[in-house]
Amino acid sequence: MQKVIESSGISKKFGKTQALKEISFEVSEGEIFGFIGPDGAGKTTLFRIITTLLLPDEGKMTIMGLDSETGYKQLRENIGYMPGRFSLYMDLSVEENLNFYATVFGTTVKENYDLIQDVYSHIEPFKTRLAGKLSGGMKQKLALSCALIHKPRLLVLDEPTTGVDAVSRTEFWEMLKKIRKHNITIIVSTPYMDEAMKCDRVALIQEGKILSIDQPEGIRNGFSKKLFSVKSPEKYKLINALRSFPGISTAYPFGDAVHVTFKEDNFDNSFNDYLIGMGIINVTISETRAGIEDRFLELMGTSFR
Numbered sequence: 001m002q003k004v005i006e007s008s009g010i011s012k013k014f015g016k017t018q019a020l021k022e023i024s025f026e027v028s029e030g031e032i033f034g035f036i037g038p039d040g041a042g043k044t045t046l047f048r049i050i051t052t053l054l055l056p057d058e059g060k061m062t063i064m065g066l067d068s069e070t071g072y073k074q075l076r077e078n079i080g081y082m083p084g085r086f087s088l089y090m091d092l093s094v095e096e097n098l099n100f101y102a103t104v105f106g107t108t109v110k111e112n113y114d115l116i117q118d119v120y121s122h123i124e125p126f127k128t129r130l131a132g133k134l135s136g137g138m139k140q141k142l143a144l145s146c147a148l149i150h151k152p153r154l155l156v157l158d159e160p161t162t163g164v165d166a167v168s169r170t171e172f173w174e175m176l177k178k179i180r181k182h183n184i185t186i187i188v189s190t191p192y193m194d195e196a197m198k199c200d201r202v203a204l205i206q207e208g209k210i211l212s213i214d215q216p217e218g219i220r221n222g223f224s225k226k227l228f229s230v231k232s233p234e235k236y237k238l239i240n241a242l243r244s245f246p247g248i249s250t251a252y253p254f255g256d257a258v259h260v261t262f263k264e265d266n267f268d269n270s271f272n273d274y275l276i277g278m279g280i281i282n283v284t285i286s287e288t289r290a291g292i293e294d295r296f297l298e299l300m301g302t303s304f305r
Contacts, residue, residue: 001028004154004185005050009059012045012208019045021208022059027187030180034199035189036292042208043189044084047158050187051081064153077105080152080184084159086139090132094123094142097131098149105150112151118178120145122171137168144172148179155179157188161195173198193292204296211299216292223290223298225249226265229257231284241278247271252297259294 005027012020027033048054052072061068161169204211232238242251249261
């Protein structure tokens with residue numbers, strides 16, 4: 001399968017801050033490739049290099065067969081970019097924004113309407129409304145329509161669903177599945193682990209370094225220890241008690257439970273006796289399957305001790 005992006009040893013500094021450290025990865029044609037990581041991990045810096053808005057300090061990146069530094073003019077004609085912050089013109093209407101971006105790329109809305117129809121149809125009834133008056137979900141759909149209007153081969157989405165409601169998030173990912181049927185490769189970053197499961201492959205990134213690249217199931221299956229879910233009505237008290245127990249390696253809150261790993265990969269009656277001694281009752285403990293979040297924390301090597 002043809003490689004749309006080939007990145008080798010990409011590094012970037014801002015003053016003394018090392019934003020990216022020897023980033024290497026490949027993206028194949030037609031993939032939905034996700035970058036997963038917290039704020040400050042380097043996702044936006046990397047995306048700005050991919051979209052030719054920043055130059056790397058070190059390394060080489062080839063996009064659609066062109067060098068990202070010398071071929072930037074041609075690449076910009078074939079890349080659609082939706083930044084994390086809504087960046088369209090607030091004082092222009094929905095229709096005016098879309099027509100403006102079409103004109104910038106030398107095309108028309110009519111020419112590529114079939115590509116944006118599934119997205120734009122949700123907001124077309126409000127085409128005379130100012131962009132600044134749209135809801136978060138509608139702004140998201142307008143920004144995506146503008147990023148697609150010139151029919152790019154590569155679509156780059158920087159945390160596109162942050163700050164929108166759950167329904168809009170679900171709709172957005174359904175739209176992405178339809179978009180890639182037009183032979184468009186998609187790169188997306190997200191802080192939401194459930195969205196990571198919808199990507200073909202994901203890269204876990206932290207402090208400018210890629211920790212792992214694999215299919216979502218492969219990431220989950222890479223968790224190296226037995227994982228247990230511990231629940232109690234007094235969750236805050238439970239966390240503190242768990243983190244004080246000598247036999248526990250890690251303990252992190254997940255929803256209404258605490259995910260725990262033990263140094264010996266299991267526990268005995270002394271653990272139950274310990275919890276009772278700490279005044280924690282009605283505790284349920286069960287083995288559970290690790291999620292991407294659990295694997296991410298394991299790869300980071302973080303500990304509460």
